[in-house]
Amino acid sequence: MIHFSLRCTNGHEFEGWFRDGATYDKQAKGGKIACPECGATKVEKAPMAPRVARSSNRGELSPAEIRKALVALRRHVEKTCDYVGPRFAEEARAIHYGEKERKPIYGESTPDEAKALLEEGIPVGRIPWVPIEDA
Numbered sequence: 001m002i003h004f005s006l007r008c009t010n011g012h013e014f015e016g017w018f019r020d021g022a023t024y025d026k027q028a029k030g031g032k033i034a035c036p037e038c039g040a041t042k043v044e045k046a047p048m049a050p051r052v053a054r055s056s057n058r059g060e061l062s063p064a065e066i067r068k069a070l071v072a073l074r075r076h077v078e079k080t081c082d083y084v085g086p087r088f089a090e091e092a093r094a095i096h097y098g099e100k101e102r103k104p105i106y107g108e109s110t111p112d113e114a115k116a117l118l119e120e121g122i123p124v125g126r127i128p129w130v131p132i133e134d135a
């Protein structure tokens with residue numbers, strides 16, 4: 001599956017999932033994709049952009065904006081996932097193999113541990129963990 005941000009001729013942005021890029025092209029050309037807001041079938045791919053406000057005039061994120069986005073990401077993870085600390089690799093493995101209840105977790109792992117998890121097919125992600133000092 002592939003995900004595209006789409007925009008209709010009236011400027012509405014919406015999201016679409018397609019089996020692959022060719023499927024999208026075929027559906028778009030055939031007028032099979034309709035804007036959920038106005039029903040327009042003339043749509044195009046909107047430029048992929050991180051969902052954070054941009055203020056710099058060149059459309060690039062400033063370090064402060066990137067930091068803000070990472071703080072938001074961290075807060076989201078802290079709110080929705082259980083913190084397991086340095087036992088992350090152990091917990092992720094236990095959940096993956098069904099020894100523990102399936103739930104989102106976060107914690108610390110060494111690069112070696114993360115690599116081993118990925119090699120076992122256990123989905124783990126790494127995000128830059130910014131300090132929230134001005135919270």
Ligand SMILES: [Zn+2]
Nearest residue numbers: 008012035038
């Ligand atoms: Zn529209």
